[in-house]
Amino acid sequence: MTTFEHCVRCTLCVENCPVFKVNPAFPGPKQAGPDAQRFRLDGERSVDDWVKLCCQCQRCQVACPYGVNVSEIILKAQLKYSREHMSPFAAHLFANTYHLGKLGSLVSPITNAVTSSGAARKIMGVLGLATNLPMPEYRFLSLNRGRRRKGRRRSSRKVVFFHGCYLGFNRPDIGRGIRDLLSGLGCRVVIPGQTCCGLPALGNGDQEIAKKFARKNARMLVEYIDQGYQVVYACTSCGLTLVHDYPEVLELPEGRKIAENTYNVHELILDLLENDAPDVAFGEVDRTVAYHIPCHLKALGIGYPAAGIFEKIPGLKTMILDDNCCGLAGSYGFKKKNQQTAEKLGTIAASAIKALEPEILISDCGACRMQLGHYTGLPALDPSEVIIASLEKGATKKSRRKRRIS
Amino acid sequence: MSAYEYDAVVIGGGVSGIMASLTLASKGFKTALVSRGDPVCCLSTGCIDVFSHSDEPLSGIRALLPDHPYSLVGEKGIVDALSFFSEIMEEAGLPYEGDPGRNRKILTPIGSTKCTCLVPRTMAHADMPSNEYLHVISFQGIKDFFPGYITSRHRNSTYSVYDAGVPTTLGIAARFDDASFLDAFITWLRGLEIPHDRVALPAVLGTIDPASVVEKISRAIGRKVFEIPTLPPSIPGLRLFRALKRVMQNRGIHLYWGKEITSVERQGCTVEAVTLATTGRAKRVQGRAFVLATGSFVSGGLFAGRDSVRETVFDLPVFVPVERRDWFNTDFFSGGHSIERAGVRVDRDFRPVESKIDNLFACGSILAECEIMSLQCGHGLAVATGVAAAKSCAQGLS
Known part of the structure; x- marks a missing residue:
């Protein structure tokens, strides 16, 4: 077990911190993490309000060659600070994004009209919300409404899809695409009722709400795991919460079991392509794409499995970018106090992308797509959308060939 | 979950490991770097x-002894490897200059000079004759960069200080990426009307395209402009690493970053896979051959216990020249230390000796007898042995 005492102060974490790069008020992960940890005592009130400026991208932790859990130290300090101080209204609001999403999608036409109106934007400003970014649109036909099972019942590969709030409420079309993609590759897919993974609550300092969400999901997921299902996530932040925060931060008794049975959707697809369905035909996608790696995919340490699938798609030219945080970091950039930081980071990441002159931007994370789609003006897609497009093309080519033979 | 088998898996993301993986990828092998x-x-x-x-x-x-890793590579191998490195840096947009036949002395923040061979283009003019006049630019509040140290050693020099709005090297470098900041800086610099031929700045001139920033400043003020490397967080070090990583990704090398290797799967004399302590569930990375480039003590490739030295991934036999009480010289700065010679011994093909593993190769500062501190050959040795070990590995694969 590595602790803050193993830090040798090499500053590699500092070199990788996006917030430190653009906001002089944040002393950087070395000071906010291991250095300050020596002075944080139980029973003594926190005084380090700057600790909340950390956006929890976890780049410091990935960079640390000594295995110090830098961002986890900072997260725990943030939670301690929030426990001891009154949280601003915006934090309470974002801790409950799930409930907002549920309501927002139920009355989606009204939500979308209201959040884009000028008057509402003014009110948002007063409440401490950033007003420079368009709010995400909500869809009525969320993933909780519609077909929730697909694929052969007796299939040996059974997966339970943890789609998270963004695919659930804002982009259910991508969620349904992933469901059909997995069932097409021979999986039995189940989309059970689920709540928020809990990350927005953790990020906004509310451990209790996070735990409530997590317990509910954990009970449901373990039931499926015990029946031989594998858990699959598409949102890399939800994924990281399931495999890291459930056992380590929220200390759920089921956490370990969930972590051991949870897969990134592209990790699973890559495995299916290598082992179960090697003769799948990919159609040509003649596009140059910039693949922005979300910080939390990096933090998972599983490599970039979607890039492995892209290599199989003829015509697709992929350029990987993994050095920049998009700056939105979930709800971080939606808060007024972080607006400038998020704007600067968004601009930096966007100019790195635009320098490559891609036609399309791809990212696994809904928040990254929202932010960078806005700053680059490029169409921003989920990796699965590209994979599905290629497979559809490949399938038609194959069926045409079959027809010709018969 | 069984996955993907790579032709080669390189362990260690430093210069040596990166050069090894680039060499393997250039020969068409599917390569992963952990x-x-x-x-x-x-x-x-x-x-x-x-x-x-x-x-x-x-x-x-x-003039080195035959058991030094450089002797295994040979002069042609070293020169070829360095030119391969230069080609890659050119492609990455971070051009390097220099000649393996001749060293240059570049200025340091304390006014002394550092002897080195290849330098980023931003430091091309850092090798200056002692009789030339120099103007140093520093930044308000920047740590560990005091122009007074330089002016006290170079009587022909003067300095000015610019307020960039942030005091940190990373913060200032990020500002130089922004064209409007650079324009404002150049306007200020012009106003100084510097009479000297050369202008030196701490190495904070942007994170993305520093060579263009230096060129733009030089052209605007008509002087030779160069960067002085600073203490960590070091921007030129970060640029070097990021540029190499970019090229690796462009060439289809898969990266597995941020997780330690917890176990090694062996079948007889062959390593089949390594397991990473990935968040949640361990991840297997399978390969036909492996290259070990985990570095020496600082990087964690070697671990010194009370009375032994351990190699941390494969538990390979480690050569330790002397008893622990003789590891260090009483004088820190002169003569070197015996412990620098410790490391993994390899044969002419860069296979660790007495390891009983056939598909493993080693390169970089983990090698025995390299004495990086006293000979000052860190990155050069990393480049040369990285390429050489990868070539052997490629031969073993085909």
Whole structure:
């Protein structure tokens, strides 16, 4: 077990911190993490309000060659600070994004009209919300409404899809695409009722709400795991919460079991392509794409499995970018106090992308797509959308060939 | 979950491991690179020290004992590897200059000079004759960069200070990426009407395209402009690493970053896979051959216990020249220390000796007898042995 005492102060974490790069008020992960940890005592009130400026991208932790859990130290300090101080209204609001999403999608036409109106934007400003970014649109036909099972019942590969709030409420079309993609590759897919993974609550300092969400999901997921299902996530932040925060931060008794049975959707697809369905035909996608790696995919340490699938798609030219945080970091950039930081980071990441002159931007994370789609003006897609497009093309080519033979 | 088998898996994300993986990928092998974190090269000056013990690196290397890793590579191998490195840096948009036949002396923040071989283009003019006049620019509040140190040693020099709005090297470098900030800086610089031929700045001139920033400033003020490497967080080190990583990704090398190797799967004399302590569930990375480039003590490739030295991934036999009480010289700065010679011994094909593993190769500072500190040959040795070990590995694969 590595602790803050193993830090040798090499500053590699500092070199990788996006917030430190653009906001002089944040002393950087070395000071906010291991250095300050020596002075944080139980029973003594926190005084380090700057600790909340950390956006929890976890780049410091990935960079640390000594295995110090830098961002986890900072997260725990943030939670301690929030426990001891009154949280601003915006934090309470974002801790409950799930409930907002549920309501927002139920009355989606009204939500979308209201959040884009000028008057509402003014009110948002007063409440401490950033007003420079368009709010995400909500869809009525969320993933909780519609077909929730697909694929052969007796299939040996059974997966339970943890789609998270963004695919659930804002982009259910991508969620349904992933469901059909997995069932097409021979999986039995189940989309059970689920709540928020809990990350927005953790990020906004509310451990209790996070735990409530997590317990509910954990009970449901373990039931499926015990029946031989594998858990699959598409949102890399939800994924990281399931495999890291459930056992380590929220200390759920089921956490370990969930972590051991949870897969990134592209990790699973890559495995299916290598082992179960090697003769799948990919159609040509003649596009140059910039693949922005979300910080939390990096933090998972599983490599970039979607890039492995892209290599199989003829015509697709992929350029990987993994050095920049998009700056939105979930709800971080939606808060007024972080607006400038998020704007600067968004601009930096966007100019790195635009320098490559891609036609399309791809990212696994809904928040990254929202932010960078806005700053680059490029169409921003989920990796699965590209994979599905290629497979559809490949399938038609194959069926045409079959027809010709018969 | 069984996955994907790579032709080669390189362990260690420093200069040596990266050069090894680029060599393997250039020969068409499907390559993965595994690293438990960012490499020590990010903390370095970004310069490539080939052999700083003498003014002419190649002739200095010729005089080395036959068991030094450089002797295994040979002079042609070293020169070829360095030119491969230069090609890659050119492609990455971070051009390097220098000649393996001759070292140069670049200015440091304390006014002394550092002997090195290849330097980023932003430091091309850093090798200056002592009788020339110099103007140093520093930044308000920047740590560990005091122009007074330089002016006290170079009586022909003067300095000015610019307020960039942030005091940190990373913060200032990020500002130089922004064209409007650079324009404002140039306007200020012009106003100084510097009479001297050369202008030096701490190495904070942007994170993305520093060579263009230096060129733009030089053109605007009509002076030779160069960067002085700073203490960590070192921007030239970060640029070097990021540029190398970019090329790796462009060439289809798969990276597994930030997780330690917890176990190794062996079948007889063959390593089949390594397991990473990935968040949640361990991840297997399978390969036909492996290259070990985990570095020495600082990088964690070697671990010194009370009375032994351990190799941390495969538990390979480690050569330790003397008893523990003789590891260090009483004088820290002169003569070197015996412990520097410790490491993994390899044969002519860079296979660790007495390891009983057929598909493993080693390169970089983990090698025995390399004496990186006293010979000052860190990055040069990393480049040369990285390429050489990868070539052997490629031969073994085909």
